[in-house]
Amino acid sequence: MDAIIVVNKPKGISSFRVVDRIRKLTKIKKIGHAGTLDPSATGVLIICLDKACKRSDEFMGHDKEYEAEMVFGITTDSGDSDGKILSKKEVKVEKKDLEDTIKRFIGEIEQVPPMVSALHHKGQRLYDLARQGITVDRPARKIRINYIDLLSFEEGPNPRVRIKVGCSKGTYIRTLCEDIGASLGTGAYESQLTRTKSGKFRIEDSHTLEEIENLYNNGTLDSILIKP
Numbered sequence: 001m002d003a004i005i006v007v008n009k010p011k012g013i014s015s016f017r018v019v020d021r022i023r024k025l026t027k028i029k030k031i032g033h034a035g036t037l038d039p040s041a042t043g044v045l046i047i048c049l050d051k052a053c054k055r056s057d058e059f060m061g062h063d064k065e066y067e068a069e070m071v072f073g074i075t076t077d078s079g080d081s082d083g084k085i086l087s088k089k090e091v092k093v094e095k096k097d098l099e100d101t102i103k104r105f106i107g108e109i110e111q112v113p114p115m116v117s118a119l120h121h122k123g124q125r126l127y128d129l130a131r132q133g134i135t136v137d138r139p140a141r142k143i144r145i146n147y148i149d150l151l152s153f154e155e156g157p158n159p160r161v162r163i164k165v166g167c168s169k170g171t172y173i174r175t176l177c178e179d180i181g182a183s184l185g186t187g188a189y190e191s192q193l194t195r196t197k198s199g200k201f202r203i204e205d206s207h208t209l210e211e212i213e214n215l216y217n218n219g220t221l222d223s224i225l226i227k228p
Contacts, residue, residue: 001028002051003225004059008206009037009045009195021209022047025216034059035169035198040082043195044203052228062199063146066165069192070177072184073158079114079174080190090157091186095150098161101183102148105176110140114175144168145176160191 009018015036023031026049034046034056043066048056073091076083146166154160165173174190181188196203207215207224215221 001026001049001225003049003227004034004052005047005049005212005224006201006206006226007045007047007212008203008208009042010209011040011042014039015045018045018209019047022212025213026221032056035064035195037195038080038082038174038193040080041193041195043193044198044201044206045195046198046201049225055228059199061169064167064169064171064195065197066167066173067151067162067194067196068165068173068177068190069160069162070180070188071158071160071191072181072186072188074189075178075181075187076189079172079178080193083189087187088158089187091159093155093159093161093184093186095153097184098153098180099150101180102150102163104183105180106145106148108142108144111143111172111175111179112140114172141170143171145171164196 005022007018007022009015015033019031019033023029028049030050030053032048032053034048037043037045046056046059048059072093074088075086077086078084144167146168147164149164151162151164152160165171165176167173173193177188177190194203212221212224215224
């Protein structure tokens with residue numbers, strides 16, 4: 001079964017857990033994903049089966065698109081809703097100031113990866129070190145932001161904003177949210193994240209785990225398999 005499945009990952013489950021559920025369902029031993037999504041994130045997760053795993057690096061290298069909600073005036077130790085709140089204050093954000101700030105992040109920029117990430121440091125995952133309360137220096141990496149569209153702007157003591165971001169691989173949207181908040185002097189964290197596109201694979205063409213399980217049990221899983 002050399003193919004890929006485009007999964008719509010639910011919230012509250014790790015990418016590894018998605019792989020594990022499909023492995024147990026199909027009894028296929030060689031399965032992997034092409035691009036981690038945080039447990040709190042949802043959306044497009046490419047699952048590679050058998051020989052298709054050889055192309056996982058190619059799929060991971062594709063540009064991505066995300067829709068995110070960011071909240072101003074609040075910061076967390078992970079940069080997203082999974083972390084502990086570090087600071088909270090009422091702030092005022094002018095829409096025009098936000099639009100001007102967003103423009104400065106479009107193009108090739110440098111970004112420091114978060115500690116709570118799957119990157120390695122001397123053979124250990126950064127998130128494992130973070131759980132031990134250890135912080136290490138992370139060199140900034142060049143990424144590319146293709147566009148940032150402002151989808152909604154909700155005023156209040158802690159304004160909420162929804163953005164759509166097109167970016168290169170290796171981009172951390174929660175870090176982008178933090179950096180935008182820092183540039184405005186208010187602080188911010190990513191409260192919601194959905195990957196809407198990975199390369200040519202769109203969320204409209206993805207399938208929930210429940211759909212995949214039903215198709216497999218009905219003997220019609222082939223109908224959603226994509227051949228490399």
